[in-house]
Amino acid sequence: MRVLFLGTGTSTGVPEIGCQCKVCQSKDKRDKRMRSSLLVEVNGKTLLIDCGPDFRYQMLSNNISHLDAVLITHEHYDHVGGLDDLRPLSRDKSMAIFAEENVLKTVQLKMPYVFRDRWHPALPHFSLHKIDVEAFEAATIPIIPIRVIHGHLPILGYRIGNMAYLTDMKELPEEEYKKLAGLDLLILEALREEVHPSHETIDEALKKIERIAPKQALLTHLSHQAGLYIDTERKLPHNVHIAYDGLSVDC
Ligand SMILES: [Zn+2]
Ligand SMILES: [Zn+2]
Ligand SMILES: [Zn+2]
Numbered sequence: 249m250r251v252l253f254l255g256t257g258t259s260t261g262v263p264e265i266g267c268q269c270k271v272c273q274s275k276d277k278r279d280k281r282m283r284s285s286l287l288v289e290v291n292g293k294t295l296l297i298d299c300g301p302d303f304r305y306q307m308l309s310n311n312i313s314h315l316d317a318v319l320i321t322h323e324h325y326d327h328v329g330g331l332d333d334l335r336p337l338s339r340d341k342s343m344a345i346f347a348e349e350n351v352l353k354t355v356q357l358k359m360p361y362v363f364r365d366r367w368h369p370a371l372p373h374f375s376l377h378k379i380d381v382e383a384f385e386a387a388t389i390p391i392i393p394i395r396v397i398h399g400h401l402p403i404l405g406y407r408i409g410n411m412a413y414l415t416d417m418k419e420l421p422e423e424e425y426k427k428l429a430g431l432d433l434l435i436l437e438a439l440r441e442e443v444h445p446s447h448e449t450i451d452e453a454l455k456k457i458e459r460i461a462p463k464q465a466l467l468t469h470l471s472h473q474a475g476l477y478i479d480t481e482r483k484l485p486h487n488v489h490i491a492y493d494g495l496s497v498d499c
């Protein structure tokens with residue numbers, strides 16, 4: 249399995265528009281973060297987790313021209329704002345989108361033109377698959393959903409083989425820990441150092457990593473307030489690193 253970080257930033261991206269802070273002004277390309285999204289290549293299939301507003305540029309800049317299915321974690325714009333740009337990838341065959349019922353309903357409300365009765369070549373074509381916390385298959389790949397609490401919003405993370413992706417997480421319910429045993433790679437959110445009501449701090453992420461005990465962990469969905477890549481990376485334990493856009497990991 250290979251994972252490719254298409255984006256590793258929080259909802260505003262980094263740099264934030266108009267911000268003069270040292271992170272937003274940094275020349276290090278690892279401090280430039282598009283909205284969070286992960287590409288997973290496994291058993292000859294290519295899955296996308298989340299399709300945010302930077303999706304089009306992420307596909308072009310990484311030279312990706314095919315997807316087998318899209319998994320959505322939740323309905324916030326930074327995770328679904330690029331769905332319309334699936335048009336060129338859904339001309340011959342509708343794109344399979346997997347999400348919880350409330351997420352699919354929100355997508356249908358936000359993009360009513362996609363779901364009108366008449367088929368039109370200029371529209372994206374989706375086949376919507378309603379999922380819950382039960383295991384399922386996407387393009388023949390077995391997926392284990394993980395319940396994640398994002399402030400007041402219950403959302404999903406996903407385990408695929410020995411990799412798990414948990415973004416926009418504040419709390420992880422007790423019963424979910426056992427689904428995360430034996431991971432080679434755990435990817436989880438760490439927004440910044442200061443406490444936030446619906447996102448995890450770096451310290452909160454480190455506590456969960458210690459308990460889950462994956463071989464390796466990578467932090468994503470970072471804000472410009474998380475500090476410079478090079479400074480924050482130095483403070484982490486040996487098996488924890490900061491992800492950055494374009495990072496590819498085999499696991
Ligand atoms: Zn987000
Ligand atoms: Zn800034
Ligand atoms: Zn969110």
